[in-house]
Amino acid sequence: MTETTRTVRLPDHLRPVTSPRARPAAVVRGPHYRITVLTSRLLRLEYSPDGDFEDRASQAVLHRDLEPPEFRVLDSEGRLEILTEHLHLVYDRGEFAPHGLSVKVLGGVSNYHSVWHYGEEGERNLGGTARTLDGVDGACALEPGLMSRYGFSVLDDSSTLVFGDDGWLAPRARPGSDGNAGGRVDLYFFGYGRDYRACLRDYYRISGPTPLVPRFALGNWWSRYHRYSEEEYRGVIERFAEAEVPLSVAVLDMDWHLTEIDPAHGSGWTGYTWNRELFPDPEGFARWLHGRGLALTLNVHPADGIAAHEEAYERAALALGLDPAAGEAIAFDPADPEFLSAYLREVHHPLEEAGVDFWWLDWQSGPYSRLRGLDPLWVLNHVHFLDSARGGRLPLTFSRYAGPGSHRYPIGFSGDTIVTWESLAFQPYFTATASNVGYGWWSHDIGGHMGGYKDDDLAARWVQLGVFSPITRLHSSSMPFTGKEPWRFRPDAEAAMEEFLRLRHRLVPYLHTMNHRAAGEGRPLVEPLYYEHPEAAEAYEVPNQFLFGSELMVAPIVSLRDRALHRASVTAWLPPGDWFDVFTGTRYRGGRRVQMFRTLESIPVLARAGAILPLAAGPPANGVACPERIAVRVFGGASGTFELVEDDGSGAAGRREHQVRTPIVFDWDAGSLRVGPAHGSADGVPRTRAWEIAIEGISRPGAVRVTAGGRELDAVAEYDEQAATLRVAAEGIDASEALTVTAGDGFGLAPNRTVPAVERLLTDVHAEFAVKGEVYALVASGAPPAAVVAALAGLGLDEGLMGALLELILADAG
Template sequence: MSLPDHLRLATRPGAHADNIVHAGPARITVLTPALIRLEYSPDGAFEDRASQVALFRDTEPAAFDVRRTARPDGREALVLDTAALRLTYDGGPFATHGLSVQVKGGVSNYHSTWGYGQPPEGNLGGTARTLDMVDGECALEPGILSRYGVAVLDDSASLLLTDDGWVAAREPGRVDVYVFAHGRDYAGALRDFYALTGPTPVLPRFALGNWWSRFHRYSADEYEGLMDAFAAQRLPFSVAVVDMDWHRVDIDPALGSGWTGFSWNRELFPDPRAFLRHLRERGLRTTLNIHPADGIRAHEDRYTAAALALGRDPSTGEPIAFDAADPDFLHAYLQAVLHPMEAEGVDFWWLDWQQGPFSALPGLDPLWMLNHVHYLDSAREGARVGRPMTFSRYAGPGSHRYPIGFSGDTVVSWASLAFQPRFTATASNIGYGWWSHDIGGHLFGVKDDELATRWVQLGVFSPILRLHSTSDAFNSKEPWRFGREAARVMGDYLRLRHRLVPYLHTMNRRAHTHGQPLVRPIYHEHPWADGAYEVPNQFAFGTQLLVAPITAPTDLELGMAAVDVWLPEGRWYDLPTGLSYAAARGGRRIRMHRTLDDLPLLARRGTILPLAGASDDEAVSVENPTHLQVLVVAGTPEGGVGEFDLLEDRDDDAWVRTPLRFDGRSLVIGPCEAERSAESEVDSEGEPVDPFAAIPAVREWEVVVLGAANVTGASVAVGGRMRRGHVRPAGRDGVAVSVGPVEPGQRALVTLDGDMNPAGNDVPGRVFDLLDQAQIAFEDKRRAHAALTRPDDPRSGLLELGALNLPEPIRAALTEIVLAQ
């Protein structure tokens, strides 16, 4: 059994001989000082092939010491020390009393020792296969990070990858375990995990925009008309998802259920090629939903081709059963059935497998095999996506190699929304960074404008934003189907998602090269701060932002919803509201309150955030923009200089880097740096390749400084030519400076004049605004306002609030404003 060359993973599974220690029936491989592989084999034979999880064991020789001692029973005992751990092994079958690993580094001597067969303590969780029918929380599989410093990845049950690209079962009775003993070096644990399993691939740029999806019996005209309606409303989308009714579903029951199908419903889509072409002309990539479990049956358009590819007689009409354990079937399924449809214009497939983890080959999960071959097949020469990609459910550790993840059919409820931020962020603890949720929820529940709006806001700051709903005439996610205020806010955030694509694509590349997923729990960056573990729904969004989604309804008297936030030490600025916050050493817990328009989106002083387009109201595409707006948060950055390297390509790995540097007064843009040179590459006609082909030959730049106290002017220098810059107000407390056109090889410098100290919060004004909208007695408003607007110290008035008849949410929101800084 074998698969074509393009369906074979590149692996380097053999470990360096200097990293291997033999001890009777065990083999210990020191992959890094904190990552060891433990194998037990009763027959003394060990496995050097790659597995479904572990592809690369060829790490550099590691430093370690081994001491061997004789036991009274004649067996050899072993103690192995690295800089990160101590392993003790009694030389017998692996058992709790005879094999242990202790983490060094002061986490906890008691909790940080793991004995074989026992679950390590303090595991921070990983992810789950699906959120199908989940209403609230679900159990999570373990990850490779532990608050007590040791985590275990048991690879004993996974299949082996053979040289011909296929899989093979392991010999029974063997144990194959990886121990991650990184203490609280979470970044180091993830780096080692990716080094072992392979990195997260770079996604196609188009995947980072908005996706439209709905389980609905669309016709071609209706679908295209909807895309035109979105454009008319300035609602940008980059991916068109067509759910299962694109294919024939009303078939003879003798042929199957109708869920599996690979043939266009010509009544709804009379000219599929034209339909797909029209979507591409609108700037959309298209994916079709497929449920392949019932195989390929006689009514399918490509049945004859598939039967002939398998050497069968198509005249018999015998069904071709789905068989994930048959490489010949998989090859025919891809080549004879799916490739011709890709030639028509299908960009990638939404693989919807829900039939369980069993197949004809013991241990082979059909979902894993489908993810594996679909992803690799999308990387073949001539595939449409530019970069390989599939869209399917999670199939266990190592699934990060096959993005993007479809999390399943969530119930529409506040409980489901409240779980999704933690679910998404925690998945990074097993290296899984590209979840796509049904934003807004899939089924059941009630129509709730606020819930839908908050879910869209979360979607903007999720790895993938895909609006979706079930087959129900009343359940759909077009913003105009909600109330006026909800529709306005949804539209603003959908446009913001596309403006964020330059930042997202940079983080996309960083996830691949640095092993740092886009969405991460706060404790990844602050592992020793207790507060970082107490806000599981708060997360880092790339390198520049902290996000705390609102996942609870508005308090009717206050007119705001609340979320608990933990801020690391430093000065922070909330981009939507302009509120500034200060946190002392050890961090600070704050309950933040926001109207429907906003959620806490926090950035440090000196933060640099590139956005596509020139306006908040602009519906930009996901292509590399001709106009870039750079948001900079006023104040001197930590370390003296704020840095951001904008990374761009055209899904061809011809990357261009644009360095951005801010010292509190001046912002430097460029010059651009190419990762390939014209001297080293030529095109098909032998002409030098433009190393800056990924970006516009001339790009318009604008700098927006947020939270500046009193900027009086600016100077702009492009390519050494100085001029006065045009300065205009921007937002509540910002200024915008037009830089003008800049070529890739030029350096632009924007220097601000005036007081560059960050603006303080307008406490009296914000207190008045909050009380003005509050649905409480006028007398209570007047007394609270008088207490908190004393000219000497508004904080002293907080004591008086306790004596007033104020609801607790209003008292908490006023306290936030007064004490934020």
């Protein structure tokens, strides 16, 4: 190709905001070492043979300009000590070595295990995440995380690239003339004991926070690798609507673009030109989707560059000073900021202007580029995410994990898993553990991508996990039999899948509040149980159980039903206190392990006493608009608070002046629930609303009074005896008013309805009628639970039936 002279400048919006230079008061320095006390539990440890140190932002660490904590320096011959409130560093001032550099975590796990020596990887690391689950059938190895049961971890930042003054990446300066990577050491020591949340918060302080994701990302995504025509894709969306299963994101895999091309131009795997035989009017199709409340994303494989057959080819060639008449392909060069600028501006921007909301970056071509150490996947994530914020939009991209710092570029695509029970069984642990490197927005191929086998239980259980995952995206391969449309499955699986997908959209008010919490407080939506209970051994022994936001705990079922019992089970650990199953209403006494049995209709999703769960009410519909009807589920037994956060959906949504915050306060002792008044203002958030309140797990209250703005309401208040729930419906409540529900004589906990629950179980299971009758008589006798269990033990019951009975009989036993 013929080149012309051109000026290279990275656009301002592709330059990250950084504050990389630490404050002088935080730095302890010698001829070849520099130690920066970033917080009382976070140290930067650098060694440089030439005495020069790196003050530029790196791919993993953008910010070091933190207010330093108080610390002491003890400096004696041959020995340097630094003491903070939480750490004690001892260093011999020489080249970093295990015998010369150590850090002790004060008040840590133990005197022995809380000491790190340079070079140690750290035992009992709790794991991080992996780049991809492509082709994984079951479990895979995870990279180390930031948390360890021994209380410390180390992030090695010695080899990452750094940002220059122009906002682009460059290698670190290295000693020696050979250009090798040896010599300099750049580590971050995290010494947090078992305060895992504090560790994560400080990691976000130096690496950058998790961004707010657009509200539409929190609903159901429809995706399939399939050669759709526009007519066929519309038909699928309409079929979901007929089934009253809402969607919020429409995904088109690679066949949206030309794939059958002249081999001289490549394989067709990479493409940017709509296939107008399949989609004759792409702009009209995008408008049709948007009119039905769906965002649109397209899959791209950028590795083969921009070939001459592409509609964008001439524009891109001219922008790069090349001769389009030559017809030579423009190579994909992630190391060239000028190429990336043209790639975004000339190829992607026109497609976005025609209706594409964000991109699915499907990079499968390895971690190498022309610039040593520069992973093309990382570059794609970085520039696409920043570029998507143009015009004040809330940025979003969809791509694989590319190492520490990747949490800044949500959402993660975990890759093409195999359709097996083993794959499903790994995903809850995989998702929760990713929080240990701050990576909170995984999107899995719900139902699995390829291979494996058809199993209706597997499909339904995977959807149930997907609904209680960061992102719910149904997906499959192009094989005719692998689609995840619920109507492809048997009636019981279809019904379970559809009901859970409806639930996902009802959960959006809760999910979006947790989205704000993740961005503002550094708390991922999905957390391992040990974040909340770091000193409880049991919290580490249930790796598939996780916290889902502030109010819920999930123990997914990842095994086939027992045919006779018609149920599958999971053994969960319940922390101390009372817990309610949000589907069955059963109340459990905590502080113990419980084997929980469930039909295909549900999985154990538990709310602690006092939990407040806001949901969208009303008929299911596409999109995730702020609802005019809000249902609030409140679980009795303790007081609780929740602040519902809503916004206008713009890029400014992360700022409080573009938010509406509605406090909800449940006072168990006073017998009252108070909603609002709301604070703030934002477009799209209703000023008046209907509230549907359910206070669950309580005995029948006395007189119930409902007020708004101090005036008495003629609200409907009913007590449901079967569900032990007080229901209140209030219409037309202004956001400026406080809605209050008060029970005159307070609230009391209702006992579980154990006998009816056992009767339902016995009706359902396959067993001898005589045995059923004997079991029922024992349970209905009114004898104490311990006596009933002792009598049941003598009947020689099937293990599964006995376990299911014990769950119900002992659920709320003291």
